[in-house]
Amino acid sequence: MQPLTEPEIRAAFVNCTKGEAKRMHVPRDLGTRPWDDLDFLGWRDPQALDRAYLVAVLDGRPTGLALRRPSPGPGQQRRNMCSVCLTNPAGGVSLMVARKAGKAGQQGNSVGIYLCDDLACSLYVRGRKDAGPGARLPESLTQEEKITRTVAHLTAFVTRVTT
Ligand SMILES: [Zn+2]
Numbered sequence: 096m097q098p099l100t101e102p103e104i105r106a107a108f109v110n111c112t113k114g115e116a117k118r119m120h121v122p123r124d125l126g127t128r129p130w131d132d133l134d135f136l137g138w139r140d141p142q143a144l145d146r147a148y149l150v151a152v153l154d155g156r157p158t159g160l161a162l163r164r165p166s167p168g169p170g171q172q173r174r175n176m177c178s179v180c181l182t183n184p185a186g187g188v189s190l191m192v193a194r195k196a197g198k199a200g201q202q203g204n205s206v207g208i209y210l211c212d213d214l215a216c217s218l219y220v221r222g223r224k225d226a227g228p229g230a231r232l233p234e235s236l237t238q239e240e241k242i243t244r245t246v247a248h249l250t251a252f253v254t255r256v257t258t
Pocket residue numbers: 177178179180181182210211215216219
């Protein structure tokens with residue numbers, strides 16, 4: 096994806112208030128992120144472990160989603176495969192919940208997805224980050240096909256939040 100600046104990132108959020116977008120934690124190392132290998136920019140708030148964010152480019156426009164990571168209740172089964180990149184990373188997979196954009200969100204509607212805890216899906220798919228032994232199932236797809244599938248899963252999620 097094209098590198099994004101901090102103001103572009105803050106302006107991209109569709110499911111939180113302008114104030115929240117202004118105050119949220121944005122990574123300070125944007126200049127050194129491996130943009131060429133990213134299908135989306137994802138990060139966790141180091142001050143608030145239940146918060147995560149992602150920005151994807153949809154129809155040429157950066158679209159940001161604020162995510163909540165509810166802690167799993169007792170006895171709740173842990174799922175271990177990311178629904179976006181189909182990896183089972185050593186760092187774990189979490190249910191992340193996005194408030195829907197617009198009126199639906201104001202009425203309390205949200206959409207959940209299982210995502211790599213570190214939101215490094217793009218790097219796992221490209222083999223740029225080691226997800227640990229047995230983290231990815233052997234597949235006959237090319238890397239290009241896996242990337243296309245990852246983008247399709249992500250786009251479907253972002254679309255569910257924004258429509
Ligand atoms: Zn993933």
